[in-house]
Amino acid sequence: MKTNKYILNFIFFLIFIMLWAGILQDHFKIFDEPALQGDIREVKDTSVSIDGWFGGEYQIAKEHFITNNFGFHNTLIRINNQFDFHMFNKANAKEVIVGIDNFLYEKSYIDNYFGRNYKGDTYHQELIEQIKFLSDTLKKIDKLLLIVIAPGKASFYPEYIPKVFVGDSSTSNYDGFIKYARSYPDLNILDFRSYFSQLKNSSNFKLYPKYGIHWSMYGSYLANDSIIRYVENKRSVKLRRMYASSYDYEQAHDIDYDIGAGMNLLFPIGENILPYPNYKFSESTDFVKPNILIIGDSFFWNIYPNLKTSFNKCTFLYYNKSVFPQNSTAEKVVDEEFTKSEIDQADIVMMIVTEAKIESIGWGFLNNTNNIYRINKGNNGPNITDREVKELINQINANPNWSEDIRKKAEERGVTYEQAVYDDAKWFLENKKQSSANEQ
Amino acid sequence: MVFSSIVFLVYFLPIFFTIYYLVPRRFKNPVILAGSILFYAWGGPKFIFVILGTTIFDFYIVRWMYYSESAKRRKLLLITSLTLNVGLLFYFKYANFFIDNINLALTAAGVSPVSWLDVVLPIGISFYTFETITYVVDVYRKVHKPLDKFWDYQLYIIFFSKLIAGPIVRYHDLADQIRGRFDNDTIERKLSGFYRFIIGLSKKVLIANPVGLYADNIMSTGFTEYDTATAWLAILAYSMQIYFDFSGYSDMAIGLAKMMGFTFPENFNNPYTSKSITEFWRRWHITLGNWMKNYLYIPLGGNQVDSKIKLYFNLWIVFLASGFWHGASWNFLIWGAFHGLFLVLERAFLTELLKKVNDLVKVGLTIVIVMTGWVFFRLETFSEAIAFLSKMYLFTDGKFIAPELSTLIPLCAGFIFAIFTLLPKGEKIQSRIYHSEISMKLQILLAPISILFFIICLAKVAGSDFNPFIYFRF
Numbered sequence: 001m002k003t004n005k006y007i008l009n010f011i012f013f014l015i016f017i018m019l020w021a022g023i024l025q026d027h028f029k030i031f032d033e034p035a036l037q038g039d040i041r042e043v044k045d046t047s048v049s050i051d052g053w054f055g056g057e058y059q060i061a062k063e064h065f066i067t068n069n070f071g072f073h074n075t076l077i078r079i080n081n082q083f084d085f086h087m088f089n090k091a092n093a094k095e096v097i098v099g100i101d102n103f104l105y106e107k108s109y110i111d112n113y114f115g116r117n118y119k120g121d122t123y124h125q126e127l128i129e130q131i132k133f134l135s136d137t138l139k140k141i142d143k144l145l146l147i148v149i150a151p152g153k154a155s156f157y158p159e160y161i162p163k164v165f166v167g168d169s170s171t172s173n174y175d176g177f178i179k180y181a182r183s184y185p186d187l188n189i190l191d192f193r194s195y196f197s198q199l200k201n202s203s204n205f206k207l208y209p210k211y212g213i214h215w216s217m218y219g220s221y222l223a224n225d226s227i228i229r230y231v232e233n234k235r236s237v238k239l240r241r242m243y244a245s246s247y248d249y250e251q252a253h254d255i256d257y258d259i260g261a262g263m264n265l266l267f268p269i270g271e272n273i274l275p276y277p278n279y280k281f282s283e284s285t286d287f288v289k290p291n292i293l294i295i296g297d298s299f300f301w302n303i304y305p306n307l308k309t310s311f312n313k314c315t316f317l318y319y320n321k322s323v324f325p326q327n328s329t330a331e332k333v334v335d336e337e338f339t340k341s342e343i344d345q346a347d348i349v350m351m352i353v354t355e356a357k358i359e360s361i362g363w364g365f366l367n368n369t370n371n372i373y374r375i376n377k378g379n380n381g382p383n384i385t386d387r388e389v390k391e392l393i394n395q396i397n398a399n400p401n402w403s404e405d406i407r408k409k410a411e412e413r414g415v416t417y418e419q420a421v422y423d424d425a426k427w428f429l430e431n432k433k434q435s436s437a438n439e440q
Numbered sequence: 441m442v443f444s445s446i447v448f449l450v451y452f453l454p455i456f457f458t459i460y461y462l463v464p465r466r467f468k469n470p471v472i473l474a475g476s477i478l479f480y481a482w483g484g485p486k487f488i489f490v491i492l493g494t495t496i497f498d499f500y501i502v503r504w505m506y507y508s509e510s511a512k513r514r515k516l517l518l519i520t521s522l523t524l525n526v527g528l529l530f531y532f533k534y535a536n537f538f539i540d541n542i543n544l545a546l547t548a549a550g551v552s553p554v555s556w557l558d559v560v561l562p563i564g565i566s567f568y569t570f571e572t573i574t575y576v577v578d579v580y581r582k583v584h585k586p587l588d589k590f591w592d593y594q595l596y597i598i599f600f601s602k603l604i605a606g607p608i609v610r611y612h613d614l615a616d617q618i619r620g621r622f623d624n625d626t627i628e629r630k631l632s633g634f635y636r637f638i639i640g641l642s643k644k645v646l647i648a649n650p651v652g653l654y655a656d657n658i659m660s661t662g663f664t665e666y667d668t669a670t671a672w673l674a675i676l677a678y679s680m681q682i683y684f685d686f687s688g689y690s691d692m693a694i695g696l697a698k699m700m701g702f703t704f705p706e707n708f709n710n711p712y713t714s715k716s717i718t719e720f721w722r723r724w725h726i727t728l729g730n731w732m733k734n735y736l737y738i739p740l741g742g743n744q745v746d747s748k749i750k751l752y753f754n755l756w757i758v759f760l761a762s763g764f765w766h767g768a769s770w771n772f773l774i775w776g777a778f779h780g781l782f783l784v785l786e787r788a789f790l791t792e793l794l795k796k797v798n799d800l801v802k803v804g805l806t807i808v809i810v811m812t813g814w815v816f817f818r819l820e821t822f823s824e825a826i827a828f829l830s831k832m833y834l835f836t837d838g839k840f841i842a843p844e845l846s847t848l849i850p851l852c853a854g855f856i857f858a859i860f861t862l863l864p865k866g867e868k869i870q871s872r873i874y875h876s877e878i879s880m881k882l883q884i885l886l887a888p889i890s891i892l893f894f895i896i897c898l899a900k901v902a903g904s905d906f907n908p909f910i911y912f913r914f
C-alpha cells in the first residue's frame with residue numbers, strides 16, 4: 001500500500017511538472033523552438049493600468065498576448081496542425097488546399113483556373129491597352145518592355161485538385177489576358193504557363209514541386225535561361241549566362257516547400273526529391289550588362305539570384321511596393337517620381353506575374369507609367385486610353401453631321417481628316433473626364 | 441478567464457495548485473478565496489464589487505435571521521434577502537428584455553418608447569444568485585446553520601470552480617466541506633479529480649468546439665437555402681455541442697473541486713439515454729432541476745396539491761422559470777414551456793401510452809423531442825425557430841452541406857459517447873472512472889492518457905485561432 005502511495009504521488013508529481021512546463025519554457029527557454037512559418041503577425045505585450053483593468057481592455061490584450069507567446073506555443077501549434085492534417089487532411093493555413101496525393105494548392109489558384117473570378121472582357125481589353133501604350137512608349141526611348149507569365153499550380157497540376165473544388169471551367173483571367181494580348185503581336189510576352197504545360201511530360205525534372213506554390217528551382221532555371229535568350233534576341237546583345245553544371249538531388253526545401261513549411265507541421269509531409277542546380281558562368285567574356293527594372297510577385301524570387309548576375313543594375317519592385325536590393329534602412333517609396341527615375345536608368349523593364357493573379361499585373365505600376373507618359377503629356381489632364389479614342393472616332397464616323405463638321409475643321413486647319421477626327425475625339429474625351437473630375 | 445483558455449491552463453492552474461498544496465491547512469481556504477476573487481475579477485473587473493457587496497449583505501442578514509427569535513422578523517429578513525438577490529438578477533439579466541418588450545408595445549400603441557441604456561450582465565450571476573438563495577432558504581428552514589465566518593461564506597459563493605457555469609451547489613451540500621474536507625483529501629482523489637478535469641476539457645475542446653463550428657455555420661445565417669438533411673445534421677451537431685460543452689464544463693468544475701478535496705454533486709448523467717422527458721430532466725443539468733424542485737416546485741405545493749390541474753400548472757410554471765433562467769428572451773420561455781408541456785403530457789397519459797414501446801424507440805423519440813426543443817434554445821427569434829423547424833419537418837429542397845471530416849469524426853464520436861451507457865458495459869466503464877475508487881492498474885493507464893489528452897487539448901486551444909496566410913498579402 002505504501003508503494004502504491006509513492007507511485008501515485010510520483011504520478012501526480014509528473015502531472016505537475018507537465019502543468020508547469022509552459023511557464024518554465026516561457027521564462028527559461030529550456031528548449032529551442034523553431035519559429036512558425038507564414039504571415040505571422042507579432043502580438044505585443046500590454047501593460048496594466050487602472051482604466052485598462054476596469055475597462056477589461058488589459059485582460060483581453062494580455063490574454064491575446066499570452067495565447068500567442070506562451071512557452072511551447074510553437075510546438076503545440078505544430079502538434080495541433082499535425083493532428084488536423086493526419087486525422088482530417090486539413091491544413092491550418094489560410095487558403096491552403098490539400099489535394100489528391102497530398103499535392104498542395106492555394107485556393108485562389110484553383111478559383112482562377114476555373115474562371116471563378118473573371119474580371120471581364122472590358123477589364124482585360126483596357127489592361128492590354130495600358131501595356132501596349134507602355135510598350136510603345138518605352139520602344140520610342142529604346143527600352144524593352146517584357147511581360148513574363150509564370151504558370152500557376154492549378155493549371156500545371158489540375159489532375160490533383162480535389163473533386164470538391166473542381167467545377168465547370170469558364171473564361172479565366174489568364175484566358176482573357178491572352179485573348180486580348182493576341183491583338184498586339186508585337187507585345188513581348190513570355191508565356192511560361194503555355195511553355196511549361198508543353199514540357200510537363202517530357203521535362204527531365206519536375207518543373208513544379210508537390211509541396212510548393214511556385215515553380216521549382218529547376219523550373220525557374222529554365223525560365224531564367226529563356227528570359228536571357230529572349231532579351232539577347234530582342235536587344236541583339238550577348239548577356240552573361242549561367243548554366244547548370246550538375247544537380248544535387250535533395251528533399252524539397254525553401255521555396256520548393258513553401259506551402260508545406262507554411263502548414264507548420266511536426267513532421268515533413270512526405271518525400272519529394274528535386275534537383276537543385278549547381279551553376280557555373282559560361283566562359284565567354286564578350287557580354288554586356290544592361291540595366292533591368294523588374295516589377296513582379298514572389299515568382300521572381302527563384303529567378304532573382306541568377307538573373308541579376310546577367311545585369312548591371314537590377315532593381316526589383318516586389319508587388320510594386322518593396323524595393324530590392326534594400327540598400328538602406330529607410331524604405332523607399334514607389335511613387336511616380338521613383339518609377340520614372342528607375343525606368344530612365346533601365347534598358348529593360350520586365351513585369352512578371354503568375355497567371356493565377358494576372359489581373360493584378362504591375363500592382364499600380366501601369367497606372368504610374370500612364371500618368372508619367374500619358375497621351376496628353378505635359379498637361380495635368382485626365383487619363384484617356386487609345387481604346388476610348390478609337391471608339392469615339394468610330395461613333396463620329398458613323399454620325400454624318402459630326403463627321404461633316406470635322407471635315408470642315410480639317411480643311412480650315414490644313415490637316416487630314418484622320419488627324420482632325422483624332423484630335424477632336426481626344427479633346428472631347430479630355431473635357432468630358434475633366435468636367436466629371438471637377439464635379440467630384 | 442475560462443477553464444479552456446491558455447491563461448487558465450498554462451498559468452492559473454499550476455500556480456494556484458502549487459500554492460494551494462504548499463500552504464498549511466489553515467491557509468488553504470484563503471488561497472481558494474484569493475484565487476477565486478482574481479479569477480472573477482479577471483473576467484468581470486467591475487462586477488467583482490457587486491458580488492462582494494451582495495455577499496457581505498447576505499451573510500449578515502442571514503445571521504440576523506438565524507438568531508432572531510421572532511418568526512415575523514425572520515420572514516421579513518428572508519424576504520429582504522430574496523428581494524435583493526432576485527431583484528439584482530432581474531435587473532442585470534431581465535431589465536433589457538422587459539424594457540424592449542414594453543417599448544415594442546408602446547411603439548405599437550403610438551406612444552414614444554422609454555429611453556434606456558442596456559445593462560451589462562455580470563458573469564455567473566444566474567448561478568451564484570441561485571446558490572445564495574439556497575443559503576438563505578436552507579438557513580431559514582433550519583436545514584443547516586449559517587456559516588460562522590464571513591470568508592467561508594464568500595468562499596462558498598465565489599469558489600471559482602463552480603462560479604461561472606455551475607454546478608449549482610446547494611449550501612448544505614457544501615457547508616460541512618468548507619472546513620471538514622481535509623481528512624478525505626487523498627492523493628487518489630487528487631488524481632481522480634485531475635482525470636475528471638481532463639475528461640471535461642476533452643469533451644469541450646475535442647467534441648463541443650468542432651461540432652459547434654458546423655452548427656454555427658448552418659444555423660447562424662441563411663439556413664433557408666439548405667435542405668432538410670442539413671437542418672437535421674445542424675441541430676444534431678448543436679445537440680452534441682450544448683451537451684458536451686455544458687457537461688464538459690461541469691466535469692472540469694467537479695474535477696477541480698475534487699483536487700481540492702471537495703465533492704460536488706453530479707450535473708449530468710447521460711441525458712440522451714433518457715426514455716422520456718421526465719427522465720431527461722433527471723439527467724440534464726441535475727443541480728438546476730434539484731434547485732427548482734426544492735426552492736420553487738415544493739413551495740408551490742409540489743406533488744401534494746389537491747388537483748391534477750394545479751399540479752400540471754405548477755410543473756409548467758417551474759419549466760417556464762427554468763427556460764427563463766437560461767436567458768432573457770421569448771425563445772427561452774418557449775423552450776421551457778415546450779419541455780413543460782411534454783412533462784405534463786407524460787404525467788397525464790403519455791408514459792402510460794408508451795409503456796409497451798421498445799426502450800430504444802423511446803430513447804429515439806426523446807432525442808427527437810429534445811432536439812426539436814433545442815431549435816428554440818439556439819435561435820434568437822421565434823420566426824427563425826419556426827423557419828428552421830419547417831426546414832426540419834417539411835422536407836424542403838436546398839443545398840446539402842456535408843460536414844467536413846473535422847466535424848464528422850467528433851460528431852460521430854460525440855454521439856457514441858452520449859449514448860454508450862445504453863450498453864451495460866458502458867455504464868460499468870463510466871462508473872469505474874467517475875464514481876468508484878480507481879485501481880492501481882487503472883491509475884497507471886489513466887495517467888499517461890490524461891497527459892496525452894491534456895497536451896492535445898492545449899494544442900487545440902492554442903491553434904484555435906491560428907490560420908495565417910503562407911505569405912504576407914499586399
